[in-house]
Amino acid sequence: MKKLRRILHVAVNDLRIMVGDKAFFFWSLVFPMMFIILFGLLFKASDSAPAVAELTVVNLDEGRWGAYFLDKIKTPTIELKIVRSEPAEYSRLIVLPPDFSAGIEARRAQKLAFKKRRDASTKAAARVETRLYQAVARMLSELVLYGDGDLAKFLDGHAEFRDIVQVKTRFPEKTVTVVPSGFDHSIPGTTVQFIMMMVIIYGGITVLEDRKNGVLARMLFSPLSKAEVFQAKLLGRWLMGMVQALILIVVGKIFFKLNLGDFGLSLLVLGAFALAMAALSIFIGSLCTKEDMIIGLAVLLANLFAGLGGCWWPNEIVPLGVRRAAMISPAYWAMDALHKLRFFQGGFGDILPHLGILLALAAILGAVAARAFRVRE
Amino acid sequence: MLEIKDLSKSYGDVLALDRFSLDLKKGEVLGLLGPNGAGKTTLISILAGTLGDFTGSVTFLGRNLFADRELKSRLGIVPQDMAFYEELSAMDNMLFWGGLYETSRAGLKRRAAELLDLVGLGARAREPVKAYSGGMKRRLNTAIGLLHKPDLLLLDEPTVGIDVQAKVSILDLIRDVGAAGTAVIFTTHQLAEVETTCSRIAIMDHGRILAQGSLDQLVRIVGERDIVEIMGEFAAAAFSEAVQDLTGERVELLSAGDGLASLAVRDTAEIPKIMDRLFRRRLAVTDMKIKSPSLETVFLKLTGRTLRD
Ligand SMILES: Nc1ncnc2c1ncn2[C@@H]1O[C@H](COP(=O)(O)OP(=O)(O)O)[C@@H](O)[C@H]1O
Ligand SMILES: [Mg+2]
Numbered sequence: 001m002k003k004l005r006r007i008l009h010v011a012v013n014d015l016r017i018m019v020g021d022k023a024f025f026f027w028s029l030v031f032p033m034m035f036i037i038l039f040g041l042l043f044k045a046s047d048s049a050p051a052v053a054e055l056t057v058v059n060l061d062e063g064r065w066g067a068y069f070l071d072k073i074k075t076p077t078i079e080l081k082i083v084r085s086e087p088a089e090y091s092r093l094i095v096l097p098p099d100f101s102a103g104i105e106a107r108r109a110q111k112l113a114f115k116k117r118r119d120a121s122t123k124a125a126a127r128v129e130t131r132l133y134q135a136v137a138r139m140l141s142e143l144v145l146y147g148d149g150d151l152a153k154f155l156d157g158h159a160e161f162r163d164i165v166q167v168k169t170r171f172p173e174k175t176v177t178v179v180p181s182g183f184d185h186s187i188p189g190t191t192v193q194f195i196m197m198m199v200i201i202y203g204g205i206t207v208l209e210d211r212k213n214g215v216l217a218r219m220l221f222s223p224l225s226k227a228e229v230f231q232a233k234l235l236g237r238w239l240m241g242m243v244q245a246l247i248l249i250v251v252g253k254i255f256f257k258l259n260l261g262d263f264g265l266s267l268l269v270l271g272a273f274a275l276a277m278a279a280l281s282i283f284i285g286s287l288c289t290k291e292d293m294i295i296g297l298a299v300l301l302a303n304l305f306a307g308l309g310g311c312w313w314p315n316e317i318v319p320l321g322v323r324r325a326a327m328i329s330p331a332y333w334a335m336d337a338l339h340k341l342r343f344f345q346g347g348f349g350d351i352l353p354h355l356g357i358l359l360a361l362a363a364i365l366g367a368v369a370a371r372a373f374r375v376r377e
Numbered sequence: 378m379l380e381i382k383d384l385s386k387s388y389g390d391v392l393a394l395d396r397f398s399l400d401l402k403k404g405e406v407l408g409l410l411g412p413n414g415a416g417k418t419t420l421i422s423i424l425a426g427t428l429g430d431f432t433g434s435v436t437f438l439g440r441n442l443f444a445d446r447e448l449k450s451r452l453g454i455v456p457q458d459m460a461f462y463e464e465l466s467a468m469d470n471m472l473f474w475g476g477l478y479e480t481s482r483a484g485l486k487r488r489a490a491e492l493l494d495l496v497g498l499g500a501r502a503r504e505p506v507k508a509y510s511g512g513m514k515r516r517l518n519t520a521i522g523l524l525h526k527p528d529l530l531l532l533d534e535p536t537v538g539i540d541v542q543a544k545v546s547i548l549d550l551i552r553d554v555g556a557a558g559t560a561v562i563f564t565t566h567q568l569a570e571v572e573t574t575c576s577r578i579a580i581m582d583h584g585r586i587l588a589q590g591s592l593d594q595l596v597r598i599v600g601e602r603d604i605v606e607i608m609g610e611f612a613a614a615a616f617s618e619a620v621q622d623l624t625g626e627r628v629e630l631l632s633a634g635d636g637l638a639s640l641a642v643r644d645t646a647e648i649p650k651i652m653d654r655l656f657r658r659r660l661a662v663t664d665m666k667i668k669s670p671s672l673e674t675v676f677l678k679l680t681g682r683t684l685r686d
Contacts (some may be wrong), residue, residue, distance in 0.1 A: 009473075009476045009477065017462065032470055076506060214456060214458050214459070214460030215460050215462065217456070217460065220425070220427050221449065221452070222449060222477035222478055308499075377425070
């Protein structure tokens with residue numbers, strides 16, 4: 001108990017000196033904000049679906065079934081643009097071939113071409129597509145029920161068949177159900193990057209300075225043991241990382257509607273990651289004899305890990321080979337876990353391997369750092 | 378309360394402590410006087426628990442100092458190199474360092490304010506330490522070691538490189554602490570400090586104590602002799618050779634260096650004889666001083682070195 005109190009006392013003091021630093025506000029908030037906004041806008045899917053989705057129909061059909069099919073598609077939220085030939089500009093387009101009606105009457109299989117512009121709203125596209133399946137199904141069922149007689153008359157007499165087919169869309173589990181906002185990626189990405197920057201640079205330099213100033217050696221005059229001083233430094237640097245994370249998450253929540261998926265599990269991931277970085281910072285701080293060495297090493301490592309690990313762009317969009325290579329970056333495991341939670345409805349089971357790897361890394365780096373840790377030059 | 382027995386420590390070939398032994402009683406203020414490299418910092422570091430790999434034993438308050446970590450909280454240490462957080466204020470430093478020991482926060486605050494007033498930092502206790510002068514920092518460095526009311530206070534050259542005012546303030550503090558019952562060991566290579574501050578003086582060099590006792594006891598080592606210091610243009614060897622036939626019971630050569638030599642004489646009548654020997658050898662003398670016995674001459678006799686640096 002006494003021991004714990006002493007460790008906490010030293011760790012909290014480290015944190016308080018960091019927060020008291022004049023430059024802290026800039027490095028922990030202003031600077032990362034620039035990253036968040038830059039990468040947030042870069043990957044912004046701009047996906048607020050339009051109220052009315054547009055569908056261009058090139059109707060070349062010469063019979064009556066084309067018009068009949070289009071009638072089934074009609075709904076207030078879809079705007080049909082019926083044209084005779086394929087236009088240069090469209091969001092979504094479907095082509096009814098000249099023999100559409102003839103084919104139906106001959107009971108031949110039909111192939112309709114449906115095209116989507118790549119950068120058009122995916123939400124609107126999903127709505128139109130659903131409606132198309134619905135229309136096909138309704139037309140088929142009505143054909144089965146009534147053959148090729150006068151359908152309109154038949155349906156007037158049998159209202160119960162009017163909505164005989166209803167298609168409800170449900171996504172299979174663990175598909176991308178919410179189109180990621182750019183900020184839902186860039187805020188966690190920047191957070192992971194700045195945990196690295198803050199903890200390795202600031203945490204590393206202060207380990208070096210405390211040693212040079214004789215502060216670490218002086219702690220040993222008190223009942224603290226060297227192992228306890230190490231634990232206190234580790235805890236202090238972990239707290240630095242978590243404070244950095246919380247600052248960006250809170251700002252993200254207030255100003256960017258940040259959604260992390262499962263909040264508690266996200267914090268768990270960030271916590272495991274920050275612990276590994278805390279150990280790394282003590283290792284680097286114990287190894288280096290000059291501030292410049294730490295800054296150089298930290299900037300190199302943090303940016304390499306951030307770029308490779310998917311802090312800047314989603315790892316899901318890089319080639320598989322690069323993605324494999326990215327696995328050497330601790331940031332990869334944090335980002336992949338955060339993406340699983342946010343974009344793939346992941347739960348504890350899905351991020352367990354990630355947590356395992358991050359904690360194992362923390363244990364290895366911690367053991368190495370403990371060996372390298374010195375209280376004097 | 379403190380018994381140091383046969384403490385030895387070497388750095389490679391350098392024997393920094395050579396079977397060093399010392400006893401200390403409650404309330405005693407011991408001045409440990411030694412030239413640079415005598416082993417003072419090595420001794421303090423071992424007692425402070427920051428230096429390992431030594432032989433010998435230290436008993437503190439009846440227990441083995443190195444076996445019982447909680448004993449460290451009865452020990453106050455002021456390191457030779459100042460150590461604290463420059464970006465914090467003096468008060469916040471006091472609260473941090475004091476907080477490492479078992480003390481109530483309110484009690485600690487009171488004690489910290491008291492000590493800062495005592496060393497004359499009360500008015501600027503809320504300023505970041507990095508704005509302090511060297512003397513102010515030394516005073517803070519000293520005050521931190523006293524926060525938890527230790528039974529034994531160890532100070533390693535607490536007065537190096539500071540102004541007279543800060544020095545006086547620190548020496549006063551040491552005296553007060555001793556008067557209040559705390560045992561103190563402080564190292565220095567400044568004679569004047571131990572003469573005025575300590576109840577006991579130990580002279581050490583090459584890792585061991587050469588002599589110890591009160592000022593009077595130590596001065597008696599040199600006896601009722603005057604010290605003659607001769608400056609001139611001569612080599613050490615030539616000087617020794619010139620006065621060789623005089624040395625014996627009445628004249629003792631304490632030290633001979635190039636251009637500076639010291640001798641102890643029973644009678645000032647010996648001085649013309651010495652001069653005569655030097656003239657005969659054509660060794661030019663530029664200055665000469667006669668001193669009565671003092672701690673300085675004791676030190677000179679024991680270590681063969683003067684304490685100037
Ligand atoms: N870390 C070290 N490595 C090697 N030699 C050392 C070290 N520290 C001190 N010494 C040597 O040990 C001797 C005693 O040094 P020290 O205890 O610092 O003396 P003092 O404090 O009396 O000046 C000196 O000869 C010094 O050169
Ligand atoms: Mg020293």
